[in-house]
Amino acid sequence: MGPDASARLYQMMIELARSDFGAVENHQYPEIIIDSVPVPEFFSNTAKAEEATFMLKDRVRKLNHLQPGCFGLACNTAHTTLADLEVEAQAPFVSIPYETAKEVKRRGFGKVGLLAAPTTIFAGVYQTEFLNQGVEFVLPDNGQFETLSEIIGQVIAGEFKAPKAKLLKIADSLKKKKVEAIVLGCTELPLVFPKNYSLPVLNTLEILAKALLTRYYKGE
Missing domain, CATH: 3.40.50.1860 (Rossmann fold)
Structure with a gap:
């Protein structure tokens, strides 16, 4: 899945x-x-x-x-x-989410940006684990949720080039909020996220x- x-x-x-x-x-x-x-x-x-x-x-x-x-x-x-x-x-x-929050804490990140599917974000599964580890988090803006859904849908459909620029734009918006790392909280996102991003990236698939x-x- x-x-x-x-x-x-x-x-x-x-x-x-x-x-x-x-x-x-x-x-x-x-x-x-x-x-x-x-x-x-x-x-x-x-x-x-x-x-x-x-x-x-x-x-x-x-x-x-x-x-x-x-x-x-x-x-x-x-x-x-x-x-x-x-x-x-x-x-x-x-x-x-549990293993990722532990890894964030282990690597010493105090504030991370979360890229994930809307359902995942609304359910709060990552937020709960981050709070348990004492990690601050930043979420995408409400207007970006539809774009995230589009990106994930495109990857599932086998499109890997088109979503990359859109995903990078959302990541950059989190970067501007002074996060120390980006968490790819959807297992489709690592398939299209740049390998050489300017911030540390936590690949939840890995x-x-x-x-x-x-x-x-x-x-x-």
Whole structure:
């Protein structure tokens, strides 16, 4: 959720298994179960959120039979359903917002700008975790939410060039508010965000990949 972000997460986990955990031979790579669930779009409109939650809960129940060591959601917006999914799961979920807020704190950033889907922002999943870590945050202006929805929709549709300039403009507006780093709080955004931005950038897809691998290899 979405497909390109999920594919990139898998590839990133393989790359990090090599670079950070020394995987060389086939048996040293993590066992990964990928379940790409075609839930209806609810990153900008919550009208379909109940249907999406129902589908995800059903899928978690089915995945329980495979006895995973943990679950991960390759979608920040889907974390708005996390409390419902945790009730069904027989293994813990690795939470992107929680892990990201910890990483922000670890790297010493006191004030960050958050780029995310409107539904994610309105639900407050990141704001809560930032506050728990004592981190100040800046959100996009209300007039930029529609543009963020357009950007995410374009990436899901396979368009990677057109959204880049629009996303950069929003990031620059956060930069003007004296943030110390940018958090890409949607797993589609790292696919189009510039690699050499003038501020530190926290890629939540990478943060999730590292957290899942740490749990797999170290049980932490």
